[in-house]
Amino acid sequence: MKLSLRRVLTLFVAMLFALATGMTAAHAVTNFNNAPPGAHYAKGSAEPICTVSGTTVTCTGTQIAGVGNTNATVELKVTSTISGVCHNPGSKSKVVEPFSRSVTTETSSELTSTKNGRLVVPSQTTAGTSTEDFLATFTCPNPNWTPEVTSNVLSYEYSLTFAGFTEPAILIEG
Numbered sequence: 166m167k168l169s170l171r172r173v174l175t176l177f178v179a180m181l182f183a184l185a186t187g188m189t190a191a192h193a194v195t196n197f198n199n200a201p202p203g204a205h206y207a208k209g210s211a212e213p214i215c216t217v218s219g220t221t222v223t224c225t226g227t228q229i230a231g232v233g234n235t236n237a238t239v240e241l242k243v244t245s246t247i248s249g250v251c252h253n254p255g256s257k258s259k260v261v262e263p264f265s266r267s268v269t270t271e272t273s274s275e276l277t278s279t280k281n282g283r284l285v286v287p288s289q290t291t292a293g294t295s296t297e298d299f300l301a302t303f304t305c306p307n308p309n310w311t312p313e314v315t316s317n318v319l320s321y322e323y324s325l326t327f328a329g330f331t332e333p334a335i336l337i338e339g
Contacts, residue, residue: 191215193213193336193338194336194337195335196333196335197334199330199331199332199333200229200327201232201235201327202231203231205231206227206228206229206230207227207229209228210227211227212227212337213226213289217319217321220243220245220295220317222243222292222321224337225288226285226288228283228285228286232278232283233282235278235284235327236275237278237325237328238273238275238276238328239276239286239323240271241273242269242270242271242291242321242322243270243271243292244267245294245295245317246266246319247266247299247318248265248318249263249265249313250262250313251313252310252311252313253309254309254311255309261307262305264303264312268294272290274289286325293319294317296317299314321338321339322336322337323336
């Protein structure tokens with residue numbers, strides 16, 4: 166099958182846009198082998214769904230039934246990987262030092278099962294680090310140099326782990 170140059174360029178531009186806007190597909194896994202026997206999503210509930218808006222990640226709540234008296238921990242970690250360069254303003258703004266830093270913010274909650282063996286998992290929200298917030302605290306090795314951020318890539322990990330288990334029953338990565 167012969168692809169026209171226009172189609173190839175359109176696909177290339179679409180891929181660049183996806184990379185530039187930080188769009189990534191989330192990978193979600195529910196494994197109730199890492200939960201008390203009989204654990205299942207309660208009627209009307211489902212695996213949480215995580216969405217990204219700017220640097221904020223929000224994951225929906227859910228309910229898991231059949232957990233007995235087993236508690237759990239839910240965590241949401243958001244990592245901003247920020248890359249850029251430092252410019253020497255005296256030498257035609259020459260790039261003198263590239264940099265890359267990762268900043269992780271997280272929220273965590275301990276969840277207690279109800280007397281009916283149901284675990285109510287509230288929604289989780291955590292914000293990553295914006296380019297502006299990063300630049301407010303970052304300095305180049307030489308105070309005369311000026312930092313320029315060239316990319317800020319956001320990634321996240323949502324997990325729900327039951328007490329007594331080493332692996333999460335729910336893991337969503339994006």
